[in-house]
Amino acid sequence: MKIVIIGYGKMGHEIEKVARERGHSVVLTIDENNTGDLAPENLNQADTAIEFSTPETAADNILFCLEAGIPVVAGTTGWTHKMEEIKRSCIHHDGTFFYASNYSIGVNIFFYLNRKLAALMERYAQYDVHIREAHHIHKKDSPSGTAITLAEDIIGKLSRKSSWINGHPLERAQLPIFSIREGEIPGIHRVIYESEEDTLELFHSAKSRRGFALGAVMAAEFIQGKKGCFGMNDLLGLED
Ligand SMILES: NC(=O)c1ccc[n+]([C@@H]2O[C@H](COP(=O)([O-])OP(=O)(O)OC[C@H]3O[C@@H](n4cnc5c(N)ncnc54)[C@H](O)[C@@H]3O)[C@@H](O)[C@H]2O)c1
Numbered sequence: 001m002k003i004v005i006i007g008y009g010k011m012g013h014e015i016e017k018v019a020r021e022r023g024h025s026v027v028l029t030i031d032e033n034n035t036g037d038l039a040p041e042n043l044n045q046a047d048t049a050i051e052f053s054t055p056e057t058a059a060d061n062i063l064f065c066l067e068a069g070i071p072v073v074a075g076t077t078g079w080t081h082k083m084e085e086i087k088r089s090c091i092h093h094d095g096t097f098f099y100a101s102n103y104s105i106g107v108n109i110f111f112y113l114n115r116k117l118a119a120l121m122e123r124y125a126q127y128d129v130h131i132r133e134a135h136h137i138h139k140k141d142s143p144s145g146t147a148i149t150l151a152e153d154i155i156g157k158l159s160r161k162s163s164w165i166n167g168h169p170l171e172r173a174q175l176p177i178f179s180i181r182e183g184e185i186p187g188i189h190r191v192i193y194e195s196e197e198d199t200l201e202l203f204h205s206a207k208s209r210r211g212f213a214l215g216a217v218m219a220a221e222f223i224q225g226k227k228g229c230f231g232m233n234d235l236l237g238l239e240d
Helices: 010-022 034-038 058-068 078-091 105-121 146-155 210-223 232-236
Strands: 002-006 025-030 048-051 072-074 096-099 128-135 163-166 174-181 188-194 199-205 226-230
Touching: 002 010, 010 025, 010 210, 025 034, 025 188, 048 058, 058 072, 058 078, 072 210, 078 096, 078 226, 096 210, 105 146, 105 188, 105 199, 105 210, 105 232, 128 146, 146 163, 146 174, 146 188, 210 226, 210 232
Parallel strands: 002 025, 002 048, 048 072, 072 096, 096 226, 128 174, 163 174
Antiparallel strands: 128 188, 188 199
């Protein structure tokens, strides 16, 4: 597979390494210094684009790829208010789009357990729930896309929570997400249920960025020859 990497920062470099190990070639890298190379004639040399740039630039880059007719795997977080526009563009151009707020296989198993636990907790109103996440100091968005996915999945299953808030809640129906930016932490997420009697916690800690890069390259392999919008549940076969 020939890959264009859009966003050649920490993740872009890791993706290049993993892609080469898996026998793929990286035909072009786009970073803030050569955005002019993001042109249809360059994209057309590749089978897939993998986008890990910034919250400000991701949506335009993804739209550009879809308009150019190249399948795109997107990993940048902090732009998903534009998701519906991207999905419409994907359908309009009969294109291929894959998005995950977190490409780690372990985290997606964690997402699955989170949904199951929230559904179970619907019956046990004595438990209140909050989310804690910690990342390296360079991370630009807060809360993390992963924490937002966890929160939205809980809200979808637990009727006593109707929205999330980054910080202390103003009312009981709000699900608080507490974010820490410290050192070089690749990513820690905890979902914590607390009652007067006990604490029950789901915990995930990434050891490096490699797991994210591997998941993104596996997603690029998965979408070859497919049309439509996909996510990690499609790749891993995890039901809701
Ligand atoms: N989905 C996941 O599993 C996952 C995992 C890790 C990181 N992320 C997200 O991926 C994104 C990138 O993370 P990172 O750690 O590599 O950040 P980074 O800051 O190291 O890299 C971002 C790169 O994007 C480049 N860039 C800026 N403007 C651009 C443009 N217009 N076009 C192309 N590139 C441009 C920057 O020069 C920089 O090199 C962040 O949003 C982060 O939260 C997602």
